Amino acid sequence: MNKKTLFLQGNEVCVEAALYAGLDFFAGYPITPSTEIVEHLASRLPQKGGCFIQMEDEIASMCAIIGASLTGMKAMTATSGPGFSLMQEAIGYAVMAEIPCVIVNVQRGGPSTGMPTSVSQGDVMQARWGTHGDHAIITLTASNHQDVFAMTVEAFNLAETYRTPVILLLDEVVGHMREKLLMPEPAEIPLIERLHTSVKEGTDYHPYLPREDGRLPMSDFGGVHRYNVTGLVHDMWGFPTNNPKIAHGLMRHIVDKIENRVSEITRVKEYFLDDAEGILLSYGSSARSALHVVKNRRKSGERLGLLELQTLWPFPAELVRERCAHAKYVLVVELNMGQILQEVKKAVDDPSKVFLANKVDGTFITPTDIRNVIRLILGKGV
């Protein structure tokens, strides 16, 4: 098979992958470093008959994709830190009302306006807990363009499977870096389409009554079934209720449908883990430097391995515990103050063997930076 080879920015790869996944609707607001996604979709989406709109802000963008999704469209928005903050209330709405949609956050540096053109992975916890109230969420990430493509498609597939918003956390380095992409052939990556109800017109349709497998077949707005969608706690018809039994059932459902399927949702990449004495655990762009260190040190016989997470939430704690069980040390490499570090410490049998190699100054973490931390761990000095 002669695949088309493209040389693209990560943000452009995300656009191509979203179109591959069947994106119909995009609403967004320009913000560095995600703007290229908005710009490219402005031309690419109408070319395939899809709908692009630049909204008045990120709040409106998030709300618009939920509205569009209810009409049966595959919908996405893209933003960065400040815009991601503005979207949180509506992300919670999509969680509660169980509306499939994809939110791309190309992370930039710092809280507030921070460093718009610099890299960071500081929104990992915000992706998990940014919206209020107990809930579960799916968050994916990627370190290279082939994976950006795969994870973008995966984000749509998971959103449709679990009727949930899925957050794709990219970062400035991956978003703006240019590298090769081998464009997958049509149908090469399986696509999961929306599950529509088979209930016929005139028969009572329960939009919020899960099937035995936990899935909720949908009916598009404008179709034969008229029902209510609300962010309030609701019963199987979508009607608001304060009934404690129903409220409890709904809370369990929106959390369990994801937290009980961690192994199905987890995507990781493993490099040289079998005999690894030291395990680097990383994700996103920082995993590139980590992989460089591992490959380089292997040449000198150092038994290093890399566990690269592509699913950040739900956190694959069991897998991390198991893979790290025999390592002498685990070094988490991330561009924040240790957001995934804490999850790894919680997951492993011995948290005292978990260390952090990080940077929070807007610059990228280099293999040398990581190598220096390993030397400290091994008592060799820098």
Next chain:
Amino acid sequence: MAVRDYIRERFMPHIWCAGCGHGIVMNNLIRAIEVLGLKKNDIVMVSGIGCSARISGYLDFHTLHTLHGRALAFATGVKLGRPDLHIIVPMGDGDATAIGGNHFIHAARRNIDITAVIMNNHIYGMTGGQYSPLSVYGRMATTAPFGNIDQAFDIVGLAQSAGASFVARTTSYHATSMIKIFQKAITHKGFSVVEVLSQCPTYYGRKNRLGDAVEMMEFFKKNTTPLGSAAKEKNPDLIERGIFVQEDRPEYCAEYKKIIKKAMGEQ
């Protein structure tokens, strides 16, 4: 169809206080839709948060009860997804002019084919009587215990200058003309705004000693006048009601269709 055929009885009783004007608005919306002969499957009602927003749940359409102030943003997504459907957005003071003010002016500016019905009762009812951007200067509210020093928005003027191509005002007293205005607003191609002065006897009325619902509706009768009437010249304090703007202007979804044609042609 009878009025009750549009109502979800499962949702009753409604949450509105005795004497609230919102029931009159809901009733007249149904009557307008009935006269127009629209199919229930062709209507999506999108609302935000507040007493007014509850209308969506009570009616047997496709209904989307969203976040405070964001109804028009959700509605924009629904409309672009299915431009053939009628989108009606019942809103209150806060949804339309406070937390949702930005979405309101931008929906008007785009002239997207959505009907916004703004029930202006000068107060936040659901949370118990705080002042709103539509509260009259000097009036009392739980958050204005010494009198409101904010100036109120003029919804008609706001909608008009933001670019809405249909703008009207009526009151809960003027039920018959309200139905006709709703009919015109729903069939209008473009962003249509209908401001309905509605009474909140429980909070606005009580806090400001305006009497019961009947007295508040009588106030609407005595203090409003048809647009362009001679009475307004004699008494400039009268509030005008009627259709202020009704113009054919490029509608957003129709414009977007042209974009698709252009984009596909250029491929």
